[in-house]
Amino acid sequence: MDRFLTLVNALNLDDVRYLVIGVWAANYYARGASLVFHTKDRDLFLPADADNLVRCWNACDSSGLSLWSGDEPLDSPRDRWLAERVIERRAAVRAADDHGMEVDLSLVMADLEFEAVWSRRRTFTVDGIEISVARLADVVTAKERVGRYKDRLFLATHREALQELLDREAREPS
Amino acid sequence: MLDEVTEEAKSIRIEIDDDYLHAIELVEALPENQSGSDKTWVHRLVQESEAHFARARRKR
Numbered sequence: 693m694d695r696f697l698t699l700v701n702a703l704n705l706d707d708v709r710y711l712v713i714g715v716w717a718a719n720y721y722a723r724g725a726s727l728v729f730h731t732k733d734r735d736l737f738l739p740a741d742a743d744n745l746v747r748c749w750n751a752c753d754s755s756g757l758s759l760w761s762g763d764e765p766l767d768s769p770r771d772r773w774l775a776e777r778v779i780e781r782r783a784a785v786r787a788a789d790d791h792g793m794e795v796d797l798s799l800v801m802a803d804l805e806f807e808a809v810w811s812r813r814r815t816f817t818v819d820g821i822e823i824s825v826a827r828l829a830d831v832v833t834a835k836e837r838v839g840r841y842k843d844r845l846f847l848a849t850h851r852e853a854l855q856e857l858l859d860r861e862a863r864e865p866s
Numbered sequence: 867m868l869d870e871v872t873e874e875a876k877s878i879r880i881e882i883d884d885d886y887l888h889a890i891e892l893v894e895a896l897p898e899n900q901s902g903s904d905k906t907w908v909h910r911l912v913q914e915s916e917a918h919f920a921r922a923r924r925k926r
Contacts, residue, residue, distance in 0.1 A: 694909055719912070720905050721893055728908060730915050816905040823905070829890050836882050847880035854889045 693819065695755070695793050696734055701821050702751035709744050711737040711813055711826045713801055713834065715846055720816050721828045727853050729846070734795040737826065739806040740782075742775035748797060749775075749785075757787040757795065802837035804830060 693701070703710055712720070714735035722728045738748060749770045752759055759766040766785055767774055778785060779799060787795040801809060812827045832850070835843040893899060 694913060697909065719908050721899050722908065723893065723896070723898075725911055728911055730912060732916075814899065814903075815901045816903050818904070818906050818909050828894050828899075829887070832882060832886075832890060836880065844880055847882075851880060851886050851889070854893060855885070858889050858892060 695789060695791065696795070697818055697821055699752065699755040699757060699787070699795065700818075700823050702755045703748065704822060706747045706751045708748045708751055709739055709741070709810065709824075710748065711801075711806075711809060711824050713737045713798070713809075713826045713831055714796075717825050717831045718828060718846075718850060720814075720823075720825050723857055727850075727857065729849075732792055732794060734793070736795060736797050737801045737806060737809065738797055738799055739810070740779045740799055742772045742779060745775040745778065745797075746770065746772055752787040752795075752797075757789050757793075759797075760786045760788060801826070801830070802834040804834055 711717075712734070714733065715729045715731050716734045719728050736748075738745060749759055749766075753770075759770070761767070761778075761783060777783075782799045784799075785797045787797060809826050809830050810824075812830060814825050814827060816823050816825055832847065835847055897903075
């Protein structure tokens with residue numbers, strides 16, 4: 693099982709509410725290899741729920757991922773009190789392993805509300821494991837609103853690839 | 867030249883216009899993009915790509 697899938701499986705088993713967002717989420721909607729973006733970055737959107745966050749940290753730990761806040765290991769004990777402080781500050785925590793995988797545990801997705809994005813989610817499976825994924829429209833909307841250089845680059849590439857694909861299919865209906 | 871490209875890249879603005887939204891709607895409506903769909907191929911593709919580049923060795 694790949695390392696990200698190991699984490700997703702642990703999140704599911706611990707009943708963690710999460711959504712895959714960002715470029716990796718967009719990959720699940722790809723029609724073919726040309727629309728898959730190769731990145732080691734994974735982004736999870738989490739609700740502002742301290743108990744859920746503690747369960748998420750535990751799942752990361754059981755999956756062999758260490759937790760980081762900036763360049764420092766996340767404080768311990770990783771309990772409800774710490775989760776509430778992290779939520780207050782909407783602080784970003786990153787889960788990482790020794791093989792280069794990094795998963796950003798984000799409490800914000802531009803100005804979108806977790807519950808709204810959650811209600812629109814899709815649930816896909818990979819090797820029989822369910823993965824909660826934000827809708828493509830939400831992923832793209834968040835990228836437009838955040839508007840960092842890498843977001844704009846993604847949008848430019850994604851839009852072009854999507855349009856080419858649809859144009860090709862219109863010319864060559866199966 | 868690199869500076870010029872960097873400056874140019876900063877000015878990229880992508881609007882989510884009607885065409886882009888329509889394309890997203892079409893993609894989201896595909897049968898393979900409904901809940902319950904199997905996406906194992908996406909993981910396999912990325913794994914194979916990562917393995918390929920991990921094996922790459924500089925020749926010169």
